[in-house]
Amino acid sequence: MALPKANRLKSRRDFQAVFREGIRRHGSHITLRALRPSPSSKPSCDTALETVKKHLTPAQIGISISTKVSKRAVVRNRLKRQIAAALYQLLPKMSPGWRIVVVVKPAADIECVTQQFLQELEQLLEQAEVFNGYS
DSSP states (O other), rough: OOOOGGGGEEEEEEHHHHHOEEEEEEEEEEEEEEEEEOOOSSSSSHHOOOOOHEEEEEEEEEEETTTTSSSHHHHHHHHHHHHOOOHHHHHGGGGGTOOOEEEEOTTTTTTOOOHHHHHHHHHHHTTOOOOTTTT
């Protein structure tokens, strides 16, 4: 399943901001880069906090796979689809406003299946405190 358009990180500037300012979490097949949402205004009470949360953009995700992983585009695209499917399952848990880039390491074998990516992504997102319970 592909990620909804609202949840995709598209522009080069967004990717660069995540790489420059985001936190890093490393797994065996994946490196996660995450940029915490920055509140533009300081809310004075709880109702203002709720309205700020409602106006935050949904979590945006980009997937980066280098030719070092595989020279064949078919393989890179398959890995990208598997990671997108795993992320799609985790979207409801994610806090709004986060910008995330998933970088696939060359160690990610062709044998890596969606379930492995799902477990590793869930673990890394938990470490980065991206899930709803944290922020």
